Each structure stands twice: as C-alpha cells, then as structure tokens.
Amino acid sequence: MTFKDLRGEALTTVHASSAQAYNQTLDLFNSFRADPLAVITPALEQDPAFISGHLLLAGMMLGTYDPNMNAPAGASLDHAAASPLAPTAREQSLHAALRVWADGDMNAGSARLDRHLIDHPRDLLALQLAHTADLALGRTTMLRDRIARVLPAWSESDAGYGYVLGMQAFGLEECFAYEQAEDVGRRAVALQPHDTWAVHAVAHVCEMQGRVADGIQWMNETRGAWEANNGLAVHNHWHLALMHLARGEHAAVLALYDQAVVPSPTALALDLADASALLWRLAMRGVDVGSRWQSLAQRWRAQGLFGAVGFLDVHAALSFAAAGDDEGMALLARAGAQAAARPGAFAEWGAVANPAREAIAAMVAGQHARCVDLLLPVLPVAQALGGSHAQRDLLTLTVQEAAKRSGHRALFGALQAQRQVHHLPITPLHSAVLSSSSRAPQRRTSLA
Numbered sequence: 001m002t003f004k005d006l007r008g009e010a011l012t013t014v015h016a017s018s019a020q021a022y023n024q025t026l027d028l029f030n031s032f033r034a035d036p037l038a039v040i041t042p043a044l045e046q047d048p049a050f051i052s053g054h055l056l057l058a059g060m061m062l063g064t065y066d067p068n069m070n071a072p073a074g075a076s077l078d079h080a081a082a083s084p085l086a087p088t089a090r091e092q093s094l095h096a097a098l099r100v101w102a103d104g105d106m107n108a109g110s111a112r113l114d115r116h117l118i119d120h121p122r123d124l125l126a127l128q129l130a131h132t133a134d135l136a137l138g139r140t141t142m143l144r145d146r147i148a149r150v151l152p153a154w155s156e157s158d159a160g161y162g163y164v165l166g167m168q169a170f171g172l173e174e175c176f177a178y179e180q181a182e183d184v185g186r187r188a189v190a191l192q193p194h195d196t197w198a199v200h201a202v203a204h205v206c207e208m209q210g211r212v213a214d215g216i217q218w219m220n221e222t223r224g225a226w227e228a229n230n231g232l233a234v235h236n237h238w239h240l241a242l243m244h245l246a247r248g249e250h251a252a253v254l255a256l257y258d259q260a261v262v263p264s265p266t267a268l269a270l271d272l273a274d275a276s277a278l279l280w281r282l283a284m285r286g287v288d289v290g291s292r293w294q295s296l297a298q299r300w301r302a303q304g305l306f307g308a309v310g311f312l313d314v315h316a317a318l319s320f321a322a323a324g325d326d327e328g329m330a331l332l333a334r335a336g337a338q339a340a341a342r343p344g345a346f347a348e349w350g351a352v353a354n355p356a357r358e359a360i361a362a363m364v365a366g367q368h369a370r371c372v373d374l375l376l377p378v379l380p381v382a383q384a385l386g387g388s389h390a391q392r393d394l395l396t397l398t399v400q401e402a403a404k405r406s407g408h409r410a411l412f413g414a415l416q417a418q419r420q421v422h423h424l425p426i427t428p429l430h431s432a433v434l435s436s437s438s439r440a441p442q443r444r445t446s447l448a
C-alpha cells in the first residue's frame with residue numbers, strides 16, 4: 001500500500017501516520033528547522049518497513065556535508081533495503097543515488113540524482129540533496145540550472161514551492177544574476193518566512209555587491225527565522241559577521257563569534273569551517289583572537305575525518321596552522337595525499353586543497369612570497385573546491401594579504417581591482433540610477 005507526499009510522490013508504507021511524519025520532517029529539513037530527527041525517528045521505530053522514511057533520514061545525514069554522517073546514512077539505507085515492502089521506482093532510484101554517496105563518492109551520487117530528478121522533478125528531498133551536492137562539488141551553474149529544469153513541473157500552489165524558489169535564488173546569485181536572485185529570494189521569504197535558505201540567498205547578494213547596510217538590515221529583519229533552532233544559525237551569523245567585518249567593526253565580529261559562531265558541543269563540520277574562516281579573516285586584519293584558535297583546533301581534531309571533503313580540509317588547515325598544531329597539519333597532509341590518489345571527488349578537490357594547505361602554512365610562517373606562489377595559481381580553479389563564492393573569497397583575500405606583506409604592490413592592486421568586479425559599476429552612465437536606488441553598493445573596507 002502506498003500513500004502520497006504533499007507533492008503526490010508515492011511513499012511505500014502501510015501507515016498513514018508515517019506519511020504524515022514524512023511530510024512534516026521534510027518540511028523541517030527544507031527550512032533547516034529543528035528537529036526533523038525528533039519527528040522521523042519515532043515514526044521509523046513504529047514503522048521500520050517505511051522505505052521513504054529511511055531514505056529521508058539517510059538524505060538528511062548526507063546533506064550535512066559531514067563525512068562522519070556517511071556511515072549512519074549507510075545504515076539507514078540498509079534498513080530501507082531490508083523492508084519487506086516493494087519500493088516504488090522513485091524510491092529505488094533515490095536509494096541507488098544515496099548509496100553511492102554514502103559509500104564516499106559524492107560525484108557518483110550527484111550524477112545519479114541528476115538522472116533521478118529528470119524522472120521525478122517533484123521529489124523535493126532529492127532536489128535539495130542534489131542542490132547541496134552541486135554546492136559541495138563546485139557545480140556552480142547547476143545550482144541555477146538544476147532548479148530551472150524542474151520548475152515546469154511545479155506551480156505556486158504546490159506545497160514547498162517556496163523552497164524551490166529559495167534554491168533558485170541561491171543558484172542565480174552564484175551565477176551572478178544578483179537582481180533576479182534578490183527578487184526571487186525575497187518572494188520565497190514572503191511565501192514562507194521560515195525559509196532560511198532563501199534568507200541566506202539574499203544575504204549572499206548583499207555580500208557580493210558590497211551592500212553592507214542592506215545586508216545587516218535584511219538579517220535583522222529575518223533573524224527570528226534563523227538565529228536559533230535552525231541548521232543555518234551558525235552560517236547566517238557568519239554572514240552577518242562578514243557584514244560587520246566589512247565595516248571594520250572587529251569587536252562586533254568577535255562578539256558574534258563568541259555568541260553564535262564558536263562551535264557548540266553538537267556542531268557539525270561545516271560549523272567548524274565557518275568558525276575557522278571568520279577567525280582567519282580577523283587574523284589577517286591583525287586582530288588578536290586570543291586562544292580561540294587552540295580551542296578550534298581541538299574541535300577539528302575531534303571531528304577527525306580528513307581527506308574526505310577538500311573544502312573542510314582547507315578550513316581545518318587554517319585552524320591547525322594558526323594554532324601551531326604541526327601534528328594536525330601533518331595529519332591533513334597525509335590524508336590529502338592519500339585522498340588525491342583515489343577516484344572520487346577528492347581527485348578534483350585535492351588540486352585546490354593540497355596547495356592551499358601548504359600556502360596557509362606558509363602564510364602563518366611569514367613566508368608570504370611562498371604563499372603567493374602556491375595560492376595564486378589555484379585561484380582560477382578554486383571553484384572545484386566547492387562552497388560559495390563568498391566562502392572561497394577567503395583564498396583571494398589570503399593571496400592579497402600575502403602580496404601586501406611581501407611588498408608585491410602590483411599584485412595587491414590587481415586583486416583589489418578584481419574584488420570590485422561584482423559590484424555595480426560606478427560610471428557616469430550608472431551613477432544617476434544608483435543615486436536614486438536603495439541598492440547602491442558600498443565599497444568594502446580595504447584590508448588593514
């Protein structure tokens with residue numbers, strides 16, 4: 001017997017309550033609200049044959065981007081496979097995609113999700129997971145195009161349509177269609193104020209355009225949706241901190257770090273990455289961050305699975321290098337070398353992560369010219385590392401700071417000019433428009 005989810009996708013179960021739990025859990029997952037596990041876990045205990053429930057649980061764990069979640073996700077997939085009920089074609093297809101992802105090959109999982117969504121464009125779980133994989137794998141245009149592919153199968157009256165718009169907004173932003181991205185993102189938030197991914201997309205637009213005041217206003221207007229009990233709480237606070245950093249408000253940034261970015265006992269790997277990136281940006285400005293690096297390095301050690309996700313390894317390197325943790329850096333180097341030699345996503349990530357790690361070590365050691373030599377050639381291919389433009393900007397900032405400290409004025413100036421590329425051009429042609437627009441860009445604060 002099957003029931004249907006809110007989009008009409010069949011769910012294999014004999015219990016109506018399981019289908020209800022699925023809908024509720026997926027809605028929480030779509031908006032990063034707490035606590036989807038508290039809904040789906042008891043449902044699966046009562047209905048262990050609920051195939052889509054196990055797939056949802058596995059997908060939510062994989063969507064954390066945390067390699068520690070691969071094994072428990074695999075166990076959920078085992079439970080789905082052990083169900084005595086016959087899976088639907090959608091469930092079979094999704095199961096196969098998540099299996100290869102849980103086995104450590106996000107590339108192959110993404111490719112299977114790609115095909116899956118052609119046949120099942122209204123599978124909102126699969127869509128969000130594919131969107132997440134696109135971000136992790138640096139498939140920037142797919143952040144936009146994947147959503148464009150499914151939109152003809154959706155209408156505004158569909159449950160969850162706003163989440164599709166939220167993903168579209170982020171994809172448009174990453175493809176530099178800022179005005180369109182902001183319009184779609186604000187529309188998504190108007191439809192569903194708790195859609196923190198859409199909130200986040202608009203924050204990215206403000207970040208990329210240097211619109212600090214607009215960004216802070218937006219985050220304050222929406223903070224009720226994301227500042228607590230939300231999977232994006234740390235990351236959206238990180239975005240808010242970047243806005244204050246652009247104003248040179250270092251005390252406010254440190255306060256935000258201590259209140260909302262510093263890893264909690266239950267923090268996932270991406271939270272540690274945000275914390276590392278924020279401290280690094282402060283340190284490059286000459287701000288004394290005290291013993292925070294040492295505490296963070298200990299958290300990375302506890303997190304522990306290196307050589308699995310290049311983006312995470314780079315951020316761990318920031319923490320280990322700045323904390324003077326040579327053993328941690330050696331761990332990363334060994335893991336990075338091993339991972340780059342085996343098939344899978346790290347072969348692409350490693351081409352960025354390995355030289356970036358060495359460049360970070362050189363920067364901390366005061367070998368600024370060496371940092372430039374290692375990291376400047378990586379910048380054109382840094383997209384392969386995954387993450388957003390705003391996150392990878394840290395690499396450009398590091399080269400720029402190394403250029404400054406090594407006296408390479410021409411390179412510093414060139415990168416300073418590059419930094420302005422996303423801002424609306426200030427030319428006589430545009431100035432009349434900008435002077436009457438609330439979206440006029442503000443110049444970012446120069447590196448100290």
Ligand SMILES: [Fe+2]
Nearest residue numbers: 200204235388
């Ligand atoms: Fe972001």
